[in-house]
Amino acid sequence: MHGYLLTAYGPPTSHRMSEMPDLKPAPGHVLIRNEAIGLNYPDALMVQGKYQKRPEPPFVPGRDCAGTVIAAGEGVEGFNPGDRVVAQVFTGAFAEQVQAPLNRVFARPAAVSSADAAGAMTVFNTAYVAVVIRAGVKAGDRVVVTGAAGGVGAAAVQLAANLGAHVVGIVSSEEKAELARQSGAEKALILTDREEEPLKAAFKDQVRRAWGDDRGAQVVIDTVGGAMFQAGLRALGFAGKLVIVGFASGEIPAAKANYLLYNNLCVMGAPLDIHFDEALDQIRAGTAWWLGLLAEGKARANVTATLPFDRLMQGLQDILDRRVTGKLVVDVGARA
């Protein structure tokens, strides 16, 4: 089979595709014939050795993939050769065959292409953890999503809107505002000021105007961090919850405990990875739900480009260079 065996950390375009031995099904794992790979920012960090966890080379990087089952390893029930699946592994997705632990493999409906499933895997599961498991969003709730046209942000808007919430998306351009509205946001607010004080004032004022009263938001899903996190806190109303998804701005903010106390607020994290180990039943339910939404056309994976397998590393470089809108997916069977 072909794949990207990383022998030393380096910039994406320093890594080459090579031939390697076929995999054998390992106990407790599902062996997958990989058809599509979803590319994520953490993949670009991982190949450079800049991700929070640094596996010792040589290893095959890559996390989101989709295809069909080749074989189930010893002790695995519920998956048979030929089954359509989607998986999120820690490493190993950048290859024609992927060995996925049982807790990270999910059945994929016929109506969801491998490209859409691989493109949606991390972002929709992260959004599910934030919107459903952590925030507990219900119909009628007022929800603000920052970075609402980004991967996780657009997925969070779609999930909250499908639950019947009133969603306001925060974005930085009219093009991104349009994407947020297409995802189901009732309003998309364009906030470009990155300075904390003016951003806080504009954020709070515009969110209140969007809903026409002073009650503020019940939930803020924050993917950006930094000044956006501080602004999001100020837009919360009574018993509001701010869910931390990530820090796309690169700035990790601090919340003042007295502000949380006096305003009756809750700030919580939404890390996806730990949920595969600690709350697998919830992740299984969530994956089945959002795959169903994709199958019924009630949500979109927002795949904007599909690359041939030998252009994968260029795709990671494009992500680093911020040249990508929507999701990049790799067609494992295609060559440039």
Ligand SMILES: NC(=O)c1ccc[n+]([C@@H]2O[C@H](COP(=O)([O-])OP(=O)(O)OC[C@H]3O[C@@H](n4cnc5c(N)ncnc54)[C@H](OP(=O)(O)O)[C@@H]3O)[C@@H](O)[C@H]2O)c1
């Ligand atoms: N909790 C988890 O388990 C988990 C899982 C996956 C990802 N994450 C994290 O969540 C964050 C969002 O991930 P994503 O995949 O949605 O990213 P993404 O697709 O790149 O979207 C991030 C959005 O953040 C906004 N942004 C603001 N300042 C930015 C800056 N300086 N650089 C880049 N973007 C900036 C951009 O929107 P505007 O231009 O409209 O402001 C962009 O659309 C990242 O920090 C990622 O590491 C966490």
